[in-house]
Amino acid sequence: MNRIGLYVNLGKTDALRRVVEAVELLLKRGAEVCVEPEVKARMLPALAEQVEALPLEEFGRFADVVMCFGGDGTMLACARKLAESDLPLLGVNLGKLGFLAEFPADALETTIDDVLSGRYRIVDRAMVETTIELDERPTVLYALNEFALEKRDSSRMITIHAWVDEHYIARYRADGLLVTTPTGSTAYALSCGGPIVAPSAPVLCIVPICPHMLTLRPLVIGDSAEVTLMLDAESHAASLVADGQYVAPFEPGMRCTLRRSSQTARLIKRSDTTYFDVLRQKLLWSADATIPRTR
Numbered sequence: 001m002n003r004i005g006l007y008v009n010l011g012k013t014d015a016l017r018r019v020v021e022a023v024e025l026l027l028k029r030g031a032e033v034c035v036e037p038e039v040k041a042r043m044l045p046a047l048a049e050q051v052e053a054l055p056l057e058e059f060g061r062f063a064d065v066v067m068c069f070g071g072d073g074t075m076l077a078c079a080r081k082l083a084e085s086d087l088p089l090l091g092v093n094l095g096k097l098g099f100l101a102e103f104p105a106d107a108l109e110t111t112i113d114d115v116l117s118g119r120y121r122i123v124d125r126a127m128v129e130t131t132i133e134l135d136e137r138p139t140v141l142y143a144l145n146e147f148a149l150e151k152r153d154s155s156r157m158i159t160i161h162a163w164v165d166e167h168y169i170a171r172y173r174a175d176g177l178l179v180t181t182p183t184g185s186t187a188y189a190l191s192c193g194g195p196i197v198a199p200s201a202p203v204l205c206i207v208p209i210c211p212h213m214l215t216l217r218p219l220v221i222g223d224s225a226e227v228t229l230m231l232d233a234e235s236h237a238a239s240l241v242a243d244g245q246y247v248a249p250f251e252p253g254m255r256c257t258l259r260r261s262s263q264t265a266r267l268i269k270r271s272d273t274t275y276f277d278v279l280r281q282k283l284l285w286s287a288d289a290t291i292p293r294t295r
Contacts (some may be wrong), residue, residue, distance in 0.1 A: 001115060003032045005063030005087070007056055007078050008039055009070030012094040016042055018105050019069050022092075023051060025112050034062045060085035065115060065268065069105075071095020072187075076144050076243040079127070079265040083142040088122050090115065090268035097282055099186055100267065120268050125183045125199055126223060129261035132240065132248060143242040144265050145184030147258055149229050149250060150176030150209060152239045157212060159232035164225050169206070172216060176209035176238070179227050179258045183265075186279075188244065194218040199275055204260065223260040230255035 004026055008019045019035070020043060026033050027050055034052035043051070052062060056078065059066055065088045068078045075091045082089070091101025092108065103111045114120055129142050141147075151158045160177050162169040180189040182197040185205060190196065194207040195218060206219040206227060221227070231238050231252050238250040250256075280286050 001064035001088075001118070002030070003034075003062060003064045004115070005054075005056075005059040005066040006033060006035045006039070007059070007066055007068045007070075007074070008035070009068075009074040009094070010039065010042075012070050012074075014105070015069055015094055018092065018094065018108065020047065022067065022069070022108060022112065023047060025109055026116075027051075029112070029116055031116060032062075034059060056081050060087055063087060065090060067092060067115075068101060069094055070101065072097065072100045073243075073245065075100040075267075077245055079125075079144040080142045080243060080246070083127060083261070083263045083265070086266065088266040088268050090120075099278065099282055100183075102269070102273075102278060114270075115268070119271055121271050123199065123267050123269055124264040125267055126181045126202075127261040127263055127265055128179060128181055128204065128258055129263070130240075130256045130258045132254075132256050134248060141240075141242050141246065141248070142261060142263065143184075144181065145187045145243045146178045146180035146189060148176055148178050148188065148209070148241040148244070149231070149238055149256075150241060152237050152249070154236045156236050157210075158238050159235040160238075161230045161232060162206065163228040164206075164221055169219065170216060171232075172208055172211060173213070174208045174211040174216070177229060178205070178207040178209060179229070180205045180207060181260075184243075186283075189218070192218070195220065196279070204258075226257050226259045228255060228257045 037053040040048050040053040067090045069092045093101040160172040182199045185197040189207045192207045202223045204223050208216050233253045235252050240248045240250045
């Protein structure tokens with residue numbers, strides 16, 4: 001892999017410095033580089049003239065791999081926009097937790113050497129999709145973590161009817177409802193009491209957000225099934241949100257069908273770590289609560 005796309009969240013502290021550092025390291029090693037036009041415009045002219053400028057959606061016709069500089073949200077945005085490209089994504093963490101963007105920015109030179117020499121592994125992560133009407137035309141939406149059907153413009157609960165295939169599940173009175181992939185099980189769904197699911201498990205999770213009835217618990221289903229959600233005709237308005245970022249209005253009486261997508265997110269991971277290593281590190285499963293904290 002010698003043609004590298006760099007996608008950067010310029011809102012992150014130190015993002016531009018880190019991506020410039022990456023460009024210099026890659027060029028020194030004989031790699032070809034592309035960035036988005038607004039990133040190229042912020043580089044010094046001598047460096048900028050050595051890189052290509054393309055919109056993210058067109059990285060697929062240039063790059064062999066895309067390095068994402070930001071946090072997990074940056075990875076999610078990149079995965080959705082490149083869902084149909086089959087490009088492997090590598091996350092350089094400039095954020096906080098870093099479940100998806102797990103490569104530390106301070107080890108950028110080592111990371112680049114590993115990528116160019118093939119010392120990594122690629123994992124395929126399931127995505128979920130739905131088709132809704134936007135601007136009077138059908139539009140396919142993708143999510144790597146989850147779709148959330150949640151309340152909008154009101155503090156009151158909404159009412160959602162849910163089916164798995166043709167089988168009716170329940171009427172949910174709640175702040176919302178999540179349909180999440182295994183990757184998304186450590187995101188919004190985790191804070192709603194959902195289970196942690198290994199990424200290789202062929203399942204989807206249906207997780208209520210603050211349900212009125214405590215007996216409405218998270219439900220795990222096979223990912224070959226389709227989930228249909230309908231907002232009750234007398235409910236308050238809602239929004240359909242992909243990965244906490246893309247928001248589409250969802251009015252009473254509307255319905256959508258969510259399914260595992262034929263597209264996958266291809267994520268580059270370190271060759272010497274596993275998913276369980278990441279869980280142990282990020283969720284502090286090895287922390288000893290008996291050790292007193294020092295001031």
